[in-house]
Amino acid sequence: MSDLIKFKIDGVECMAESGKYIVEAAADNGIFIPTLCNMKGVKPKGACRICTVRINGRLMTSCTTPVTDGMEIESHSEDIQELRKSIVELLFVSGNHFCPACEKSGNCELQALGYLYQMMVPRFPYEFPLKPVDAKSAKIIKDQNRCIFCKRCIKTIKDEEGRSYFAFRNRGHKLEVVLDEEMGNKIDDATAQLAMENCPVGSILVKEKGFTVPIGKRKYDKAPIGSEIKL
Amino acid sequence: MKNTVNQIVEKYGSDPTRLMDILIDIQESAGYISKEAIGLLSQLLHMSQVDIEQTITFYHFFSSKPQGKYAVYLNNSPVAYMFGREAIKETLEKETGIKFGEVTADGLIGLYDTACIGMNDQEPAAIINNKIFTRLTPYRIREIVKHMREGKDMDELRNESYGDGKNNLPSLRSMVSSNIRRKGMILSDDYNSGTVTREILPKISPEAVIAEIKHSHMRGRGGAGFPTGLKWEFCRRAKGDKHYVICNADEGEPGTFKDRVILTEKPELVFEGMALAGYAIGGDEGILYLRYEYRYMKNYLYGVLQQMRDNGLLGKSISGIEGFDFDIRIQFGAGAYVCGEESALLESLEGKRGEPRDKPPFPVEKGYLGQPSIINNVETFATAVRIIQNGGEWFTQFGTDDSTGTKILSISGDCMFPGVYEVNWGFNVEDMLDMVGAYEVQAVQVGGPSGTLIGPAEFHRTLGYSDLSTGGSMIIFGKQRNLLKDVVVNFMEFFIDESCGSCSTCRNMTQVMNNKLKKILSGKGVEADLIDLKTWSKTLNASRCGLGQTAANPIVSSLKNFPHLYNELIQKDKEFDEGFDMEKSVQAACTFVGRVPNFNHH
Numbered sequence: 001m002s003d004l005i006k007f008k009i010d011g012v013e014c015m016a017e018s019g020k021y022i023v024e025a026a027a028d029n030g031i032f033i034p035t036l037c038n039m040k041g042v043k044p045k046g047a048c049r050i051c052t053v054r055i056n057g058r059l060m061t062s063c064t065t066p067v068t069d070g071m072e073i074e075s076h077s078e079d080i081q082e083l084r085k086s087i088v089e090l091l092f093v094s095g096n097h098f099c100p101a102c103e104k105s106g107n108c109e110l111q112a113l114g115y116l117y118q119m120m121v122p123r124f125p126y127e128f129p130l131k132p133v134d135a136k137s138a139k140i141i142k143d144q145n146r147c148i149f150c151k152r153c154i155k156t157i158k159d160e161e162g163r164s165y166f167a168f169r170n171r172g173h174k175l176e177v178v179l180d181e182e183m184g185n186k187i188d189d190a191t192a193q194l195a196m197e198n199c200p201v202g203s204i205l206v207k208e209k210g211f212t213v214p215i216g217k218r219k220y221d222k223a224p225i226g227s228e229i230k231l
Numbered sequence: 232m233k234n235t236v237n238q239i240v241e242k243y244g245s246d247p248t249r250l251m252d253i254l255i256d257i258q259e260s261a262g263y264i265s266k267e268a269i270g271l272l273s274q275l276l277h278m279s280q281v282d283i284e285q286t287i288t289f290y291h292f293f294s295s296k297p298q299g300k301y302a303v304y305l306n307n308s309p310v311a312y313m314f315g316r317e318a319i320k321e322t323l324e325k326e327t328g329i330k331f332g333e334v335t336a337d338g339l340i341g342l343y344d345t346a347c348i349g350m351n352d353q354e355p356a357a358i359i360n361n362k363i364f365t366r367l368t369p370y371r372i373r374e375i376v377k378h379m380r381e382g383k384d385m386d387e388l389r390n391e392s393y394g395d396g397k398n399n400l401p402s403l404r405s406m407v408s409s410n411i412r413r414k415g416m417i418l419s420d421d422y423n424s425g426t427v428t429r430e431i432l433p434k435i436s437p438e439a440v441i442a443e444i445k446h447s448h449m450r451g452r453g454g455a456g457f458p459t460g461l462k463w464e465f466c467r468r469a470k471g472d473k474h475y476v477i478c479n480a481d482e483g484e485p486g487t488f489k490d491r492v493i494l495t496e497k498p499e500l501v502f503e504g505m506a507l508a509g510y511a512i513g514g515d516e517g518i519l520y521l522r523y524e525y526r527y528m529k530n531y532l533y534g535v536l537q538q539m540r541d542n543g544l545l546g547k548s549i550s551g552i553e554g555f556d557f558d559i560r561i562q563f564g565a566g567a568y569v570c571g572e573e574s575a576l577l578e579s580l581e582g583k584r585g586e587p588r589d590k591p592p593f594p595v596e597k598g599y600l601g602q603p604s605i606i607n608n609v610e611t612f613a614t615a616v617r618i619i620q621n622g623g624e625w626f627t628q629f630g631t632d633d634s635t636g637t638k639i640l641s642i643s644g645d646c647m648f649p650g651v652y653e654v655n656w657g658f659n660v661e662d663m664l665d666m667v668g669a670y671e672v673q674a675v676q677v678g679g680p681s682g683t684l685i686g687p688a689e690f691h692r693t694l695g696y697s698d699l700s701t702g703g704s705m706i707i708f709g710k711q712r713n714l715l716k717d718v719v720v721n722f723m724e725f726f727i728d729e730s731c732g733s734c735s736t737c738r739n740m741t742q743v744m745n746n747k748l749k750k751i752l753s754g755k756g757v758e759a760d761l762i763d764l765k766t767w768s769k770t771l772n773a774s775r776c777g778l779g780q781t782a783a784n785p786i787v788s789s790l791k792n793f794p795h796l797y798n799e800l801i802q803k804d805k806e807f808d809e810g811f812d813m814e815k816s817v818q819a820a821c822t823f824v825g826r827v828p829n830f831n832h833h
Binding site: 044052090091094127163164168170179180181182 | 277278279280281282284285288289567584589591727728729730731732733734735736738739740741742743746747763767769770772773774775810
């Protein structure tokens, strides 16, 4: 018990083990902070910025900032919520996310956050960028229209030698996440399946197989994202 | 090919953290990095091909296809345009018969755009095969293209006309001018290299060095202004197997070039400062991270380092101090502005994409290879030597209370005497404009695109950390310039190109805002668009690094200080404009089906 520390989120007293990342410490206390790029057990890289909170007047990502004793965190204030909503909208307009035609609908974290923040029409103009669908691999379809650059596939999908199947290409607005052509052809079924599951959106699909659960009965069809955390 | 790649990989100990060096060597030996080379690297370094490609495609100067025997990189900063870049570009395209982004059919010449190359005081300028060509004119371009066709080597191409100062040295031989206009403690010639190392360090402890730097109240010269003494102290206290001293010479902020001048004229002072820092924090290895645009200095700087080793200023037991071992190597970047951000620089040093790290942990705790590291600007290291020579107290007499010492400014644009000026902090903008001979000034870009654009109403303001903070870039725009079209759009496109892309905010918001700016420039804007620009820019505050957080500054600061420029462009009689021409958009479809677009007459 000695390394339990106290902190506050939006004025609510919380306790956690020292050194835990804020997002996890919050979840342990029944408080949901939205994430997209974060995955439990994987080294965080604050890329999506959805989990931004304010600490001592500074914006910090709660997936990368460890909680400290006495920390006061602002998470559900109006401007932080607005920031998160605008990030969701930015992701929608910068790609081509057509939910009704997407295999991931109902299991998609981006779509679920769109609902959570009651996004109607994004405030930003749609860019409708021309993006390719890479179907060269025998096992995997990489649909660039839906990629949100969370890096989850890059960080988690590796072969037995630790080499990455996926990587970034280019930078800035031209950024892509691409699948290694040679390794992508040899990927085994289980790894391909894991890649699809780890993708928060419908950018990585396993070929010749849809989803077993029909639309309407999927995770976020039943309850909004974050429901499992909220007390 | 196979042998070359093998040798290069071996030269760097098959170490994936030296991937930058490996790629630079391959690029320079073959002129590009082929698919075959990537395949070989993948096997030798046990990395997937896409993993190697993600580093290659991050950096502007790496290429996966041949760049031409002569690869011409023409700077596209606003000042280049102000001094005739358009004519240079036209002449290049006419003489070579190709467009920018292409290579001639015989593979001889390739033409490319590139962001500010640190020659703003002698534009238009270009880099050809790692050599710098300044003050270009259409005549000179015709001459250069003719010589390239004749197959002349680079030294002949340079026409034996060398720049001023140490640019004349046989080891440097560069057309670049130093343009030193005003000297202070850093640029003055009254310091004998090695004085501090030989005469002072044997007498004082590392802690005393840090105390003296703290007493001087010096803050980092790169722009962020963190107290240098404190940084060194944190690093000294941090536990690690090794402590590193890293000099940030990636000056990529458009309009700055003072580090280029310091490294040309006073490299010994910078290297002595790094050794001094090594003594203070207990580190024996220093790395100069130098932007690839300054590759032309490579042999010169290696020569200086060797001379310092020969003189006992680097090496083992320096000045006879037991345990004071220190040496320096040079790591080149490969064209990425974001690598000037200290944690992105560390990633690049480790052979990776220059994506900034999440902080904490800070580099003083976990820096290069996870070890405690200090990263300071070129000017900071040079200044530290003068502080230890004369004492922290002496230093505080220069500048102001919160900004002590001198600052070297890179001044360019519409003025009589562009160049570097070393002034005391606290100098005001009005005096600065008079000093450089700038008349009929419309605006000054203080601190580069990530800084602020100010107009005459603010010229009374002073340079310092509490007022106008700057890493040194000062670009002057005369009355004749179109600020929004020629400056703000250029800077926004710079940020769009240079974003690492990691954060959703910086990757997308810069593009969204630039599109909106273009809508306004096309005459389609309304009042609501100006409000959107102001509100939307706040999203960028949630970005990880300084680049992202300041990426909308060209729009935000011009909107704040030059609102009339925007108000003149927007439509006053409309509340909403979708920003595109419906009739024009459907014209092709209508022509195809034989109909006339008709939206207004139903």
